[in-house]
Amino acid sequence: ETGVTQTPRHLVMGMTNKKSLKCEQHLGHNAMYWYKQSAKKPLELMFVYSLEERVENNSVPSRFSPECPNSSHLFLHLHTLQPEDSALYLCASSQVGPEAYNEQFFGPGTRLTVL
């Protein structure tokens, strides 16, 4: 138990569906992240929110839409996905700032399958 929870753990959706992934951190951190993990590839950083402001989106397709209503919650809204979007989506949080070194704490991930 890392203090970061994600729901759902597994999701199967069609290409025309709309769904949302949820992440919650109970660590009092000020930054949250969405990563995509595909087999045998490095973790791909999708979005970063620091102090509730999005600071980077790394050219992620617009069919992925993040939302960060407060420092403890992070959502990833999905619509009209493609089969190649099937992957493990990981949420992480960290404390950033002068005295922190950005150790990231990960949630268990959502295994997404797009049919």
Place this chain on the structure above:
Amino acid sequence: GQNIDQPTEMTATEGAIVQINCTYQTSGFNGLFWYQQHAGEAPTFLSYNVLDGLEEKGRFSSFLSRSKGYSYLLLKELQMKDSASYLCAVVDSNYQLIWGAGTKLIIKP
């Protein structure tokens, strides 16, 4: 561009020692992490190095040479539960983590 290299897969025997190497080329350096990830689970923190040298933590040790852009993770007295992927990640000049693809470690009895 930024690049982290680590072997894709390694095999070792229970009770033995294994060294997993990581080389990096990044824009700036503000530390290096090693994470462990069991299949189907989240990555979990193992170690952090920002200065050259060896950091020991129980059966696991991590080494860093900043001049060579090189780190290794040393696992001693291997146990079956050490079968996992080991991820190397470097903190760049923007304090973002750049991740390697991970090394899958297979432990055999």
